[in-house]
Amino acid sequence: MSRLVVHVGPPTTATSDFQQALFANADVLAAHSVYLPTSARLELAPNSVCHHHLAWDLAGSPRFRPDIGGWDALEAEIADVEADTVLLSSELLSPGIFSEGIEHRLDERLAALGRDVTILYVVNEQLSLINSSYTQKVKTLTDVAGFAAYAAGVLRRSEGDLERLTGRWQRSTDLAFVAVPVTRLNSPNPLVALLRAAEVSVPEEDLVVGPESATISLGPVAVEAMRLLRVYLHGLNQTLSHDDIAVRRLHRIAARQAKDAGWCETPYWGWPPALAARAAEQFEPSNERFAQDVWQCPWPLPLPVDIPPAHVQLLQLEADELERVHEYIFTLAKRYTAIRSGKRNPGMASPEPV
Amino acid sequence: MTPRLVVHVGAAQTATTFIQHSLHDNEKVLSDLGVYMPEAGRFEFSAPTILHQNLAWEHLEPERFDAKAGGWDALVAEVEQSPAEVILLSSESLERMTHSTALRETFESQLKRISDDVTILYVVRDQLSYLNSLYNQNVKSLRSTQTFDEYIARISKTDQMNLEKRFRPWYSSSVFEFVAVPFENLVSGNVLYNFLTAARIDVSEDMLEKPRTVPTEPLGPVGVEAARLLGGYLRILDPGFDHRSYAALKLYRAAARKARENGWCNDSFWGWDQDLAQALAAREKDSNARFARSVWGPEGRLDLPMHKPQRTARLVDQSAETLSLVHRFVGTMSRRYLNLISGAGPARSRRPGKAEHDGTETDAAEDYEDDI
Numbered sequence: 018m019s020r021l022v023v024h025v026g027p028p029t030t031a032t033s034d035f036q037q038a039l040f041a042n043a044d045v046l047a048a049h050s051v052y053l054p055t056s057a058r059l060e061l062a063p064n065s066v067c068h069h070h071l072a073w074d075l076a077g078s079p080r081f082r083p084d085i086g087g088w089d090a091l092e093a094e095i096a097d098v099e100a101d102t103v104l105l106s107s108e109l110l111s112p113g114i115f116s117e118g119i120e121h122r123l124d125e126r127l128a129a130l131g132r133d134v135t136i137l138y139v140v141n142e143q144l145s146l147i148n149s150s151y152t153q154k155v156k157t158l159t160d161v162a163g164f165a166a167y168a169a170g171v172l173r174r175s176e177g178d179l180e181r182l183t184g185r186w187q188r189s190t191d192l193a194f195v196a197v198p199v200t201r202l203n204s205p206n207p208l209v210a211l212l213r214a215a216e217v218s219v220p221e222e223d224l225v226v227g228p229e230s231a232t233i234s235l236g237p238v239a240v241e242a243m244r245l246l247r248v249y250l251h252g253l254n255q256t257l258s259h260d261d262i263a264v265r266r267l268h269r270i271a272a273r274q275a276k277d278a279g280w281c282e283t284p285y286w287g288w289p290p291a292l293a294a295r296a297a298e299q300f301e302p303s304n305e306r307f308a309q310d311v312w313q314c315p316w317p318l319p320l321p322v323d324i325p326p327a328h329v330q331l332l333q334l335e336a337d338e339l340e341r342v343h344e345y346i347f348t349l350a351k352r353y354t355a356i357r358s359g360k361r362n363p364g365m366a367s368p369e370p371v
Numbered sequence: 372m373t374p375r376l377v378v379h380v381g382a383a384q385t386a387t388t389f390i391q392h393s394l395h396d397n398e399k400v401l402s403d404l405g406v407y408m409p410e411a412g413r414f415e416f417s418a419p420t421i422l423h424q425n426l427a428w429e430h431l432e433p434e435r436f437d438a439k440a441g442g443w444d445a446l447v448a449e450v451e452q453s454p455a456e457v458i459l460l461s462s463e464s465l466e467r468m469t470h471s472t473a474l475r476e477t478f479e480s481q482l483k484r485i486s487d488d489v490t491i492l493y494v495v496r497d498q499l500s501y502l503n504s505l506y507n508q509n510v511k512s513l514r515s516t517q518t519f520d521e522y523i524a525r526i527s528k529t530d531q532m533n534l535e536k537r538f539r540p541w542y543s544s545s546v547f548e549f550v551a552v553p554f555e556n557l558v559s560g561n562v563l564y565n566f567l568t569a570a571r572i573d574v575s576e577d578m579l580e581k582p583r584t585v586p587t588e589p590l591g592p593v594g595v596e597a598a599r600l601l602g603g604y605l606r607i608l609d610p611g612f613d614h615r616s617y618a619a620l621k622l623y624r625a626a627a628r629k630a631r632e633n634g635w636c637n638d639s640f641w642g643w644d645q646d647l648a649q650a651l652a653a654r655e656k657d658s659n660a661r662f663a664r665s666v667w668g669p670e671g672r673l674d675l676p677m678h679k680p681q682r683t684a685r686l687v688d689q690s691a692e693t694l695s696l697v698h699r700f701v702g703t704m705s706r707r708y709l710n711l712i713s714g715a716g717p718a719r720s721r722r723p724g725k726a727e728h729d730g731t732e733t734d735a736a737e738d739y740e741d742d743i
Contacts, residue, residue, distance in 0.1 A: 163610070245607045249701070252600030253694070254687035255518065331608050332709070343705065347698040354694055357687070 019101050021132035022215045026108025027182070029149035030139035030199055031207045031230075032067075036106050038208035038227030039066035049219040052100035056086035056093075057107075061265070064228075072109035075119050075126065080260060088126045095130065102217050103132060111138070114185055127192065134192035137215050140307075141199040142318040143177035143300045144288055152235045152285050158247045158268045159259040164287030164328065172296055179307040187311060196311050198318055233272045237329040239280035240287075242342045243271060245331065249346050250353055263356040271349050278341060286327040293322040374407075374450065374458050376486035377570045381463030384504035385494035385554050386562055388587065391461050393563040394421040396580045406572055407455030411441035411448075412462075427464030430477055443481045450485050457572060458485065466493070469537040479547070489547050492570050496554040497675045498532045498655055503642055507589040511630075513623045514614040516602040519595075519642030519683065527651070534673075535658035535665075542665045551666040553673075590627070592684035594635030597697050600686065601626060604701050605708055618711035626704045633696050641682040648677055 026032050039046070043053055043066070057070035060082070073080045074087025081087060086094075095103050113123040127134050141149075147168055154161040161167055171177055186194040197214040204210055209221050235243065250264070251257045257264060275281055288296070297320040308316040331342060381387055394401070394408060398421070401408070414424035428435040429442035436442065441449075450458055468478035482489045496504070506522045509515040515522065530536055541549035552569045559565070564576045590598055605619075606612045613619060630636060652675050663671035686697060 241607075245604065248603045248607045249600065252516075252596070252603050252686065253697075255685065256687075330610060332712075336709075339709065340706075343702050347702055350698060351694070354687075354691065 018131070018133050019099070019103065020135060020217075021127070021130055022102055022104045022135045022137055022217060023110065023127070024104070024106040024137040024211060024215075025111040025113075026139065027111040027146070028108040029146065029153055030108070030141055031202050032106070032108040032139075033062075033065065033232050034227060034230050035207040035211055036062070036065040036067045037231075038206065038224075039104070039106060040064050041227045042208065042224050045223045045225070046104070046219060047100075049223070050101040051217055051219065052095065052098050052103045054091055054094050054103060054105065056090040057088075058085065060085055066104075066106055068105045068107040069109050071105065071126075072107050072113065075110075075113060075122055076116070088129075092130060103130075104217070111182070114183065115181055120185065124191070135215055136186050136192055136194050137211060138183055138186070138194065138196050139199050139202065139211075140179070140196050140318065142304070142320045144293055144296060144320050144322070144324075145199075147171050147177060147296070148285070148287055149234075151287060152240060155240050155243050155247070156233070156235055156268060156272050157259050158243065158250065158257075158264050158271070160247065160251070161244075165289055165292060168287065168292055168296070172292075172299055175299075177296075177300060178303050180303050183307070187307075194311070196307075198312075200318065233276050233281055235272065235275060235285055236281040236283050237285050237327050238331075238334065238338070238342070239272075239275035239278075240285050241329060241331050242275060242278075242280060242345055243268075245342065246271060246346050246349055249350055253350060253353070254357075263353060266356055267349060267353045270352060271345075274345060274349065278345065283327060286324050288322075288324065289326055290322065293320070293324075296320065297322050373486040373488065374453070374456055375488045375490065376458045376482060377460070377490045377492060377572070378465065378482065379459070379461040379492045379566075379570070380468075381466040382494055382496060382501065383463040383466070384501060384508060385463075385496050386558055387461070387463045387494075388420070389562055389582065390566050391420040391422045392583055393580070394459070394461060395419045396583050397563065400574070400578050400580070401459070401567075401572070402455075404572065404574060405456035406459050407450075407453045407457070408459045408461075409446055409449045409453075411445035412443070412460070413440060414462075421459075421461050423460045423462040424464050426460065426481075427462050427467060430474065431464065431467055443484070447484050459570070459572075470531055475540065483546065487546060490550055490570060491541060491547055492550045492552065492566075493538070494552045494554050494557050495534070495673065497673055498651060498659075499643055499648055499675045499677075499679075500554075502526065502532070502651075503640070504589060506642060507595060507640055510595050510598045510602070511590050511623060511627055512614060513598065513602045513605065513619055513626070516599045516606070518599075520647065523642075523647060523651070527654075532651070532655055533658045534655075534662040538662065539665070549666065551662075553667075587627070588631060588636045590630055590640060591635050591638045592640050592682055593686070593689065593693060593697075594630040594633075595640050596684055596686045597630060597633075597635060597700050598623075598626060600697065601701050601704050604705055608705055609708070609712070616712075618708055621711055622704060622708045625707060626700070629700055629704065633700065639682060641679055643679070644681045645677075648675070651675075652677060 024032075024035065039053060046053060053066045054068065057068040057074070059065065059067040059069040070081055070085050070087050071091065072078075110123070113119050151161065151164055151167050154167075175181060183194065183196065186192065195214050197211060201214070202210045205221075206226060208224060208227060212219055250267075259265070259268070300320065301316070304316045304318075308314055331339060334342070379387075379390070396419075398408060408421045409423070412423040412426040414422045425437055425440045425442060426446065428437075465478070468474045502523060506515075506519055509522070517525070526532065538549060538551070541547045550569055552566075557565050557569070561576050561579070563579055563582070564574065567574050614623075659673040659675075663673040665671075686694065689697070
């Protein structure tokens with residue numbers, strides 16, 4: 018039976034780099050009997066192989082577009098595909114394992130495709146993962162509290178526990194579970210590392226390097242500026258949602274402008290040392306169990322509890338830097354209004370000095 | 372024989388500031404009529420006014436109580452030295468002393484220390500107007516960034532809009548005379564004269580000084596949203612933002628002036644939609660009816676303006692020109708706030724002294740703590 022490899026992320030583990038590299042190597046992969054379905058691909062990322070509509074279809078999300086297709090379309094598309102491997106990628110599928118009501122539907126959908134299923138999962142230590150997921154929420158203008166409150170909530174709900182995140186896949190007899198330490202993604206790049214881990218045989222020399230990573234990691238000032246932007250936009254529009262098309266367009270522009278402003282040059286690190294130590298205490302035992310069960314070795318990704326926090330309060334900024342933050346907010350707020358009203362080039366004058 | 376004691380207990384948003392300023396401006400006139408307004412317990416932040424907030428804070432908010440301004444003990448001592456026939460106190464914060472049986476008993480025992488002839492004067496506004504006004508004030512003073520519906524939902528969890536429950540013990544008290552003045556009656560004509568008349572203080576209207584101030588303007592629909600936006604912005608900018616800090620108090624007055632200049636006070640805000648109004652009306656119907664009959668007689672009524680159309684605004688629907696004004700408003704005011712907290716002034720001081728007051732428009736009600 019041919020294989021189905023499902024790369025499920027999770028988010029913030031170089032997923033975009035992998036998906037863009039898949040797109041860039043589609044012909045090479047096809048030549049080596051790896052098929053990348055066109056159904057369910059994210060329409061907003063045309064140069065990427067990213068099957069988010071599968072996750073939205075499962076969850077009944079309003080973002081699912083039947084014209085793009087979900088599981089039914091995928092099943093129909095690959096029914097006659099003779100490739101050795103069908104490869105899917107969507108980091109939004111990873112919560113499917115613990116989301117009530119979805120987990121069994123995901124199992125059923127995978128089984129219905131009639132192939133040997135391999136779940137490909139990238140493992141990162143939880144401090145970095147939670148730090149990244151926080152900045153990702155800020156970057157996408159999601160309603161999120163300050164880092165300490167956010168991280169404390171994640172700890173309280175045990176959301177970073179690998180048993181919760183992967184336990185059912187680990188123990189499944191219906192599929193193979195392949196876990197890749199995030200550190201291995203650089204050897205030599207995420208595409209090669211993940212294909213190798215999934216035992217998808219493609220000569221490395223045939224693969225081209227994907228585009229340079231366009232992912233923007235927010236720095237300390239950028240995090241606060243974008244949090245302020247979100248509050249401001251919400252004040253303008255009480256029904257604001259990070260899922261709105263205008264917000265999704267805006268957050269990309271906002272992240273780029275934050276980078277252009279030089280606010281992303283140093284990485285954000287939100288963990289207060291005491292909270293980091295608490296997190297380590299909470300995660301280390303289950304991490305060890307995971308490593309022994311899955312890799313039969315000690316846990317290879319030590320939790321970086323000693324990284325000093327790298328965040329700012331806006332009030333600590335110099336006056337001219339703070340002024341740039343104000344201009345950033347008001348410029349982007351105008352842009353948001355223009356996007357909502359359908360104008361493409363709103364004329365981005367800064368507010369007049371008063 | 373003890374003097375008669377008149378205690379004006381609000382409510383907030385019923386021209387209290389205007390009355391308190393006017394009382395101050397007529398202190399000599401009233402003194403000549405045998406009315407004394409004690410120094411003890413006065414709140415010293417506001418412009419010249421008669422405002423005994425410190426008496427309320429002694430029991431309600433000890434952290435705000437200023438021992439130097441004096442509390443009930445100082446008041447008792449001061450009154451004992453006064454030959455006046457009538458002692459007059461005014462503080463809308465004292466209304467909160469009706470919020471529980473224990474607080475009421477404390478309040479009553481303190482009043483009894485001063486006089487055995489006490490008039491409690493309360494200006495009554497229908498709950499829809501009252502809450503609408505209180506909400507407006509909370510937003511204007513940067514105290515709250517809640518939507519109107521959120522604010523009402525919070526208040527609806529309490530029974531503090533229940534007039535019957537709060538004032539029934541005084542309907543037929545042998546010690547306390549309870550005088551409830553409809554707000555509409557108070558503001559019809561000369562407010563101070565109406566107030567003094569209700570308090571049974573005989574004065575002729577032409578003896579009174581002309582009013583120094585006019586009641587402060589509430590924000591209109593766009594003003595409410597712009598102030599909420601500013602409040603949220605400042606709280607992210609400064610995680611330690613405290614609406615009672617000196618910087619915040621100065622800022623909101625500047626913001627209110629700017630809002631007025633921007634034309635955001637020209638029309639009135641009315642947050643109630645029909646469903647919300649009907650829910651409150653249904654809840655308070657019986658209590659209001661009993662209260663009105665008890666304090667104003669068998670024909671007494673406290674009607675709610677049920678059919679007033681909602682007047683709110685969504686910023687997102689405003690014109691580009693208005694939004695531009697909003698951006699500039701938030702930008703200007705946040706810069707001003709930063710200057711206030713970084714300047715030489717007592718930016719983080721929670722309790723500025725009188726000398727620090729900037730002399731601009733004040734509103735004692737703006738300092739009212741509506742912990743309902």
